[in-house]
Amino acid sequence: MAAPLKLKRQQTAQKPKSKLIADLFPVAAVLVDTPVSHLEGVYDYLVPLHLEDSAVYGTKVVVPFGNTQVDGLIVGRKNDSQQIKNLKMIVDVSSPSGLISSQVIEHLELVRNRFGGSFWSLLKSALPARVAKEDKMISDIRSPSASETYESPQLRDLIGRSDYGMLIGKQRLKWAINLPIGIASSNFVNEIIKLRARTGQVLVIVPDEKDLLALKNDLKNFFGTSFLELGTHLGKSDRYKNFLIARFSRPSLIVSTRSGVFTDLEENSTVVVLSDLDQSHYEQHSPGWNTRDVSLLRSKNTSLLFISASHSMEISRLIEIGWLEKKNYRNKNGIQIVTGENGRSFVSSVKKGIAQGNVLVTVAEKGYANLFLCAKCRNTANCKCGGKLQIQGANSVPTCYLCDTQQRDWKCQYCGESKPYVISKGIDRNAEEIGRAIPKASILISSGSKQIADLPNGKHVVLATAGSEPNGRYSSLVLLDGERMFSRPSLRAEEFAKFQWFSSLCKVLPNSEVFVTLQNHHPVVQSMLKADSNSGASLELINREKAKLPPFYRVAVIIGSNLEISKFAENLRSSKDYEITGPVKFDQNQSKLIIRVKLEEGGNLVDLLDDVSKIQGVKGRQIFKIRVDPYDI
Incomplete structure (x- = not known):
């Protein structure tokens, strides 16, 4: 797995003294968004006195780095620093205080460890662009209340009293649900959401806006002010405003497209992923990630419901090994x-x-x-x-x-x-x-x-x-x-x-x-x-297992110049840990390489590709385009 966030330099230095520095915990550990991937890391900065209360954990800041100013994320406050050179000062805060919770940061770290790449690329997927005028609404945000007494006799008759009781119970659920034939899918999904919301927050991840609209009207009427919509389909201002509501309030139901999968949730919440096999659940930017795996990496007290007409092979494997419980509800439909x-x-x-x-x-x-x-x-x-x-x-x-x-x-x-x-x-x-x-x-x-x-x-x-x-x-x-x-x-x-x-x-x-x-x-x-x-x-x-294919093997697709890809492939062939396909030329200058590795060795492959990217950055070479676990090979 990738190493946890840590300081770049670790030698003892005296704490600088200045009347302009914060009195309490004057040093901030800042994860810096550098323009060069191999320099990404946590650096210490001084906290100005006037930012003492606002520059807290999970706050975005602007910091000097080299000869420029870049974004940073505060991941700690402390009394002194072990960095050897004189510390620079935080320039300003660039988000509301504590915008990113510790749970989200830990979740992003797990996702980075699985898919590689930089922490900041994931953070930018999770965090919409700021619209400063919307920040003033934070003080007015209140947590809405939701109904805890809703019942659905029709759903109880379909799924049975046992499953119905578990659905409205407090225990953690890990279900893979097949959409029943002959019943309106949106009605079935909405009833499950309404019942599950009795136990805590529910986050529903849908493939695209079309699916969101199919669920929205009924759910919005039912939940009222406790309904929230997220996703890149919203306008810039609405997307940021709704993100703030999700962060500083606790709406009972959040329905979102792919980007909302990182949304901060309270304890014992439920995440519902609708149609995980749909390609829209896969992030297009390198190194790529998908909502199914991101949801599986949430905290162990989060319930997971995967609802689909037909599940992916990845979900089928989890059913086969008993990690997910299959739910297939039949009715007399006469079809x-x-x-x-x-x-x-x-x-x-x-x-x-x-x-x-x-x-x-x-x-x-x-x-x-x-x-x-x-x-x-x-x-x-x-x-x-x-x-x-x-x-x-x-x-x-x-x-x-x-x-x-x-x-x-x-x-x-x-x-x-x-x-x-x-x-x-x-x-x-x-x-x-x-x-x-x-x-x-x-x-x-x-x-x-x-x-x-x-x-x-x-x-x-x-x-x-x-x-x-x-x-x-x-x-x-x-x-x-x-x-x-x-x-x-x-x-x-x-x-x-x-x-x-x-x-x-x-x-x-x-x-x-x-x-x-x-x-x-x-x-x-x-x-x-x-x-x-x-x-x-x-x-x-x-x-699939005999053919050494997903979901039993993890896959990385690497694209680069013909010469560099050929050299990389030759170096990898000496290892028996990898299945190498290629290089295959797909234009005059570039080739593609496909690497497969057993599921349990996937972390080693991700670490290797991260190290290769960092070395290429240090040497000033063109960095490979890398896709880990793509939708298709």
Whole structure:
């Protein structure tokens, strides 16, 4: 593990004397945000007399460092210093006093030890930009009260009296909950939140603003002033103001996107992570972190509820070893699963559904004809530059996806035939075919930058790509492109496809028909028939372990110049502790290296990469770009 924060120089020196220095604990230990990563550390500074009361533990300050002024965080106050040279004076405070609690600092240290990088990069993720005018509201902040008597008979009937009793009890919970099929997911999650709030604070981490809005209205009406919203989607002023409320008040419920995962909570609180497999839970900046692992690193008295339509392999491993308790609640929903075997078409499912309400059709890709062949000889249609040709719309000409060249008079370069045969339909082509089969149906498309957040009034056939499904309930569900989704060249292809399909399945009404474009014997179809998304996880985990892949191995992806990456790879190959893949060139000047190490040795890998970055900084070399435990390899 990375070493704890400590002083850079440790030699005894006399305490400087000055009438301008604070009388009580005149020396502050300050974690300095230096422009050079290898100099990050704790340095001693004198506390001016006029800042004696405000420059306390957890306060951001401005301090001189070298020939410039930088940010710092006070992590201690004391009577004297062991640093040998004359101490410099803190210039000013740059945050409210005690803005960062000791619990948050300790939590950030644990996260830094797991993912590497600098403490300040994590602190900047946890702390929104200051809006000084909002600081004056701190004195007016009061802790709101919440209901301690709420009951939910419907939820009790679904989950049983035993689990219901534990949910409203004081004991620590460590649950992995599958969203039940046939019940509105937002209602189910909201009921769990309301009940758990009886026992203490609840922090809910959602993937994105769309998920937040799906929960917000009901919860805000219920909790009133005890409801708080956090996240980068808020304006700068509102984000900082709400952060102050979360820090200096104790709202019963905080709902946030990824950045709120570090929020300071009272003792015996509950953290709920919704859909941990969603990519939005992963921080994009190096070295990267994810809300699942950050939540797992909270204090041992914090309850953890992971709620998802289908859990990640990391959560499945924790269930398998008994660290998390699996909760799968079934109800009599009357949902019928049918497959495309024996040439059955999905159109009948669409017609049946549109007669009763809305229909959701999920597809793998946007666009029209993303890949087509010659109708005669079945050779792929390619451009002269080597790129594949695509058809953007019903009346569009074939266009190269690489050079954007249009081929108005396209003919097969092998046999001369001019008729295309589409084998990779996009969402637009599917919408066109459904429109022909059901001429009077209202067809909506939700994809890419043109997403529909909520179902409009009326009856509609909604076509959506992964993650673009409008919130609402559907009378029929069609899951297209199964083979394409489950066969993508990605580590998480099957995992993510199952998550998307079960997420859609949780949107259907009772007694609905669900059409699946996979064979009945496919593992995910069997899981759907059992109404258990975690079914078959044990076999998947065995295969992952044999292949030396996450969640049994930790992974680091390192990007750097071709020469430096090659040298680094050669040095690592002498160690038997690491599985090395690469280097692989991905442009003219840079290469990528993938390092895998057993789970229990992950800390050593993180320390190694931190040391390499510091050495590169000392020698003035370009520092590697490092991603630890990325979403995908």
